[in-house]
Amino acid sequence: MADTVNRGFVVWFTGLPSSGKSTLAGLLAQELPLRGLPVEILDGDEVRQRLTKGLGFSKEDRDENIRRIAFVAKLLSRNNVCAITAAISPYRSVRDEARRDMGRFVEVYVKCPLETCIARDVKGLYRRALAGEIQNFTGISDPYEEPLNPEVVVETDQESTEASLGRIVRRLDELGYLTLGQPQETTHVPIPTYLVQKIKTRLDGDSRKNPSTYVVEVLSGLLGEEQPVTMTGERKALIEARLKALGYLE
Numbered sequence: 001m002a003d004t005v006n007r008g009f010v011v012w013f014t015g016l017p018s019s020g021k022s023t024l025a026g027l028l029a030q031e032l033p034l035r036g037l038p039v040e041i042l043d044g045d046e047v048r049q050r051l052t053k054g055l056g057f058s059k060e061d062r063d064e065n066i067r068r069i070a071f072v073a074k075l076l077s078r079n080n081v082c083a084i085t086a087a088i089s090p091y092r093s094v095r096d097e098a099r100r101d102m103g104r105f106v107e108v109y110v111k112c113p114l115e116t117c118i119a120r121d122v123k124g125l126y127r128r129a130l131a132g133e134i135q136n137f138t139g140i141s142d143p144y145e146e147p148l149n150p151e152v153v154v155e156t157d158q159e160s161t162e163a164s165l166g167r168i169v170r171r172l173d174e175l176g177y178l179t180l181g182q183p184q185e186t187t188h189v190p191i192p193t194y195l196v197q198k199i200k201t202r203l204d205g206d207s208r209k210n211p212s213t214y215v216v217e218v219l220s221g222l223l224g225e226e227q228p229v230t231m232t233g234e235r236k237a238l239i240e241a242r243l244k245a246l247g248y249l250e
C-alpha cells in the first residue's frame with residue numbers, strides 16, 4: 001500500500017556568518033538519506049545566485065530573500081522532502097513567519113561568539129567589513145536577532161562538527177521526524193534509538209567493557225539467538241564509529 005503520510009519537514013539553520021550553518025547543513029544532508037529521507041539544501045549563497053539574484057542586504061531585501069526560501073522549503077516539505085535551509089536569516093519576525101506558515105519546522109540556532117566567527121572568517125568578508133569595505137555586514141554593522149525558542153541550539157565554538165550534528169539528529173529523532181524513515185542503503189548502518197539506548201545503558205554500567213562486545217550481545221539478545229551474532233571486525237568498527245559520530249559513545 002502506498003505511504004500517504006507526509007514525512008517532509010523543514011530544518012531551518014540560522015546564525016552569524018562563519019558560525020557553521022553550511023557545514024552542518026551539508027552533514028545533515030548526508031545523514032538523513034541513510035534513514036530513508038530525501039533531502040534538499042537551500043544554502044544562502046547558492047540561493048542568492050539563483051532564486052534571489054539581485055537582492056541586497058537591506059532589511060527589506062533580506063526579508064524578501066527569506067520569504068522566497070521559505071516558499072520553496074514549504075513546497076519541498078509538503079512533498080515528503082526534508083528541506084534544509086542555511087541562510088543567516090537575522091530577523092526574528094520573518095523566521096517566525098516561516099515557522100507559522102510551515103508547521104513541520106525545526107529551527108536550529110547555530111550559536112557561536114562573534115569573535116570566533118571573525119577569527120574563522122571563512123570567506124574573508126569580516127576582514128573587509130571591519131575595514132569598512134562592506135556595509136551592513138551581519139554582526140559588524142547589521143543586527144542579528146537570536147532565536148528565543150529554537151528546537152535546537154548548537155554551540156559551535158565548544159563542540160566538534162560531529163557533536164553538533166549528533167545533537168541535531170537526536171533532537172529530530174526526539175521530535176518524531178525520523179521514526180518512519182527506512183534505510184535506503186546498507187553500507188552505513190542507521191542505528192535505531194532503542195538499540196543505542198540499550199547499548200549505552202549497559203556500557204554505563206561498566207566502562208571497562210569493549211563497546212563492540214555489547215553491540216554483538218545486544219543484537220544477539222534482540223534476535224533471540226543463543227549463539228552470538230556473527231559480525232566481522234569491520235562491521236563492528238563501523239557501528240562503533242557511527243555511535244561515536246552521533247555522540248552516543250565517548
Ligand SMILES: Nc1ncnc2c1ncn2[C@@H]1O[C@H](COP(=O)(O)OS(=O)(=O)O)[C@@H](OP(=O)(O)O)[C@H]1O
Nearest residue numbers: 017018044057062065087088089090135136137138
Ligand atoms: N552585508 C552582508 N551581510 C551578511 N552576509 C553578507 C553580506 N554581504 C555578503 N554576504 C555573504 O552572503 C551570505 C549571506 O546571505 P544570506 O542569504 O544567508 O543572508 S540573509 O539571510 O538574507 O541575511 C553570507 O554567507 P555566510 O557567511 O555563509 O553566512 C556572506 O558570505
Ligand SMILES: Nc1ncnc2c1ncn2[C@@H]1O[C@H](COP(=O)(O)OP(=O)(O)O)[C@@H](O)[C@H]1O
Nearest residue numbers: 017018019020021022023122156159160161164
Ligand atoms: N561544531 C561545528 N559546527 C559547524 N562548523 C564548525 C564547528 N566547529 C568548527 N566549525 C568550523 O566553522 C566553519 C563554519 O563555516 P561555514 O559552515 O561556512 O559557516 P556559515 O555557513 O555559517 O557561514 C567551518 O570551517 C567549520 O569547519
